[in-house]
Structure formats: C-alpha cells, structure tokens
Amino acid sequence: MTPPSVLVHRDQGVLAAAAAARLVTRIADAQAERGAASVALTGGGVGTAVLAAVAASDARDAVDWTRLDVWWGDERFLPTGDPERNETGARAALLDHVPVDPARVHAMPAPDGPDGDDPEAAAARYGAELAGAGGRLDVVLLGVGPDAHVASLFPHMPGLDADGTAVAVHGAPKPPPTRVSLTFGTLNSADEVWVLAAGESKAEAVRLGLSGADVAAAPVAGVRGRNRTLFLLDRSAAAKLPGADTSGRP
Numbered sequence: 599m600t601p602p603s604v605l606v607h608r609d610q611g612v613l614a615a616a617a618a619a620r621l622v623t624r625i626a627d628a629q630a631e632r633g634a635a636s637v638a639l640t641g642g643g644v645g646t647a648v649l650a651a652v653a654a655s656d657a658r659d660a661v662d663w664t665r666l667d668v669w670w671g672d673e674r675f676l677p678t679g680d681p682e683r684n685e686t687g688a689r690a691a692l693l694d695h696v697p698v699d700p701a702r703v704h705a706m707p708a709p710d711g712p713d714g715d716d717p718e719a720a721a722a723r724y725g726a727e728l729a730g731a732g733g734r735l736d737v738v739l740l741g742v743g744p745d746a747h748v749a750s751l752f753p754h755m756p757g758l759d760a761d762g763t764a765v766a767v768h769g770a771p772k773p774p775p776t777r778v779s780l781t782f783g784t785l786n787s788a789d790e791v792w793v794l795a796a797g798e799s800k801a802e803a804v805r806l807g808l809s810g811a812d813v814a815a816a817p818v819a820g821v822r823g824r825n826r827t828l829f830l831l832d833r834s835a836a837a838k839l840p841g842a843d844t845s846g847r848p
C-alpha cells in the first residue's frame with residue numbers, strides 16, 4: 599500500500615473544482631478500460647460541493663453516465679427524500695442533472711424501504727447488493743468530520759471493528775444517531791480512496807489522518823485505497839501538516 603498523496607488547494611471552491619475534474623477523468627478512464635466505472639459518494643459539505651462542481655463542468659460530458667454505478671460510503675438512516683440524507687444531497691447536486699441509469703444508482707435503504715425501521719437489515723441488504731455487483735469500487739469519496747470520523751465510522755464506536763461489507767451504526771455523536779456505513783474492509787478494498795477536507799475545523803483530523811494516529815481515536819487514519827490514497831485539501835484543512843505546501847498547487 600502506497601502512502602497517501604496530499605494535494606492542497608487555495609480554498610474550498612478550487613478544491614471542489616479540482617476534485618471534480620479529477621473524478622471525471624478517473625471515471626472516464628475506468629470506462630475506457632473496462633466499459634464501466636463505480637464510485638462511492640459521501641455526504642457533507644465538500645463532498646456535495648464536488649458533485650455540484652461536476653454538474654457545472656462541461657467535462658461532465660466525458661463520462662458515460664449510463665455506465666456508472668453509484669454507491670454511498672454511508673447514509674443517515676432517514677426517510678427517502680429527507681434533506682439530511684446523503685442521497686438527497688447527491689441527487690440535487692449531480693444525479694438529477696446527468697443521465698444516470700436509475701438501476702445503477704444504489705442508494706442505501708431508508709426506514710421507509712424494504713426492511714422498514716431495521717438498520718441492521720438495511721446494512722445486510724446493502725452489503726449483499728454491493729457484493730452481488732462484484733464489490734468493485736474505483737473511487738471512494740470520503741468527507742471527514744472534525745472528530746476524524748469518515749463515512750459513519752466514528753471514534754471509539756463498535757462499527758470500527760465490524761466485519762462484512764456494511765454495518766448499522768447506533769448512537770452516532772453527530773445527528774442523526776442511526777446510520778448505515780460501509781466497513782473499513784469495504785472502503786479499503788477500493789482502487790482509490792479520496793479524503794476531502796476544507797476549513798480549519800478539519801485541520802486536526804487531517805493531521806491525525808496523516809500521522810499514523812490510533813484508528814480507534816481517528817478513523818480517518820485507517821482509510822487507504824489499494825492503489826492510491828489522496829488527501830484533497832484546502833489550505834485551512836492543511837494548516838496543521840508539518841511542512842505542508844499550501845501554495846494551492848499540487
């Protein structure tokens with residue numbers, strides 16, 4: 599496993615545009631190689647800004663959206679259409695504006711879904727769906743919380759040790775308390791993992807993620823792609839990295 603690469607951009611706007619360009623290219627490359635691509639999306643401020651930047655970019659037409667599988671790294675276990683669901687934000691920012699195949703948009707089940715108010719069943723269903731599709735993820739996008747959580751893997755919570763593909767999360771410190779998350783094993787099976795962070799509130803989490811911190815205390819320290827791990831940051835989020843080049847250029 600190669601160590602993470604760190605790219606620092608001037609501000610969140612530049613970060614979102616640069617990550618969007620990178621994502622379009624990565625998806626188009628995968629489609630050229632294999633005829634299809636798969637990404638796992640994140641919620642949160644920067645993750646949603648990246649999707650909006652893809653939607654706003656002419657380069658989005660380089661992607662064959664009908665041959666993209668869209669998954670999520672985590673979801674807040676709230677009813678379909680709830681504005682706090684990561685799915686809702688992703689649809690509004692991007693998926694409603696490009697010709698994705700609805701059958702290839704794999705939202706995590708909601709409490710009004712097939713398993714009702716049973717997050718364990720929702721996690722099992724989602725894990726089976728991803729495994730049944732071959733389990734391949736070209737890129738996993740991950741936001742990071744000020745507490746260093748990624749997806750819905752929060753510090754010192756049982757989900758950190760979960761086996762299997764996806765896990766139900768109860769009692770998350772950030773609302774809502776009930777969530778579904780891919781496990782570390784699944785996140786780290788992706789070809790590439792991209793951690794996205796902007797703002798000074800993320801600076802300590804970013805530092806921990808890149809300094810070999812205890813994964814139980816700082817889950818972001820435990821995510822690594824098989825082929826590549828990128829930390830895509832703005833200057834504020836990079837402020838605590840020793841010797842960070844915060845010029846705004848790679």
Ligand SMILES: O=C1O[C@H](COP(=O)(O)O)[C@@H](O)[C@H](O)[C@H]1O
Pocket residue numbers: 640641642643644645672673674684740741742743744748749750772
């Ligand atoms: O709750 C969540 O938070 C994180 C980070 O969100 P941010 O707004 O602080 O960037 C997000 O990555 C995760 O998907 C989400 O469920």
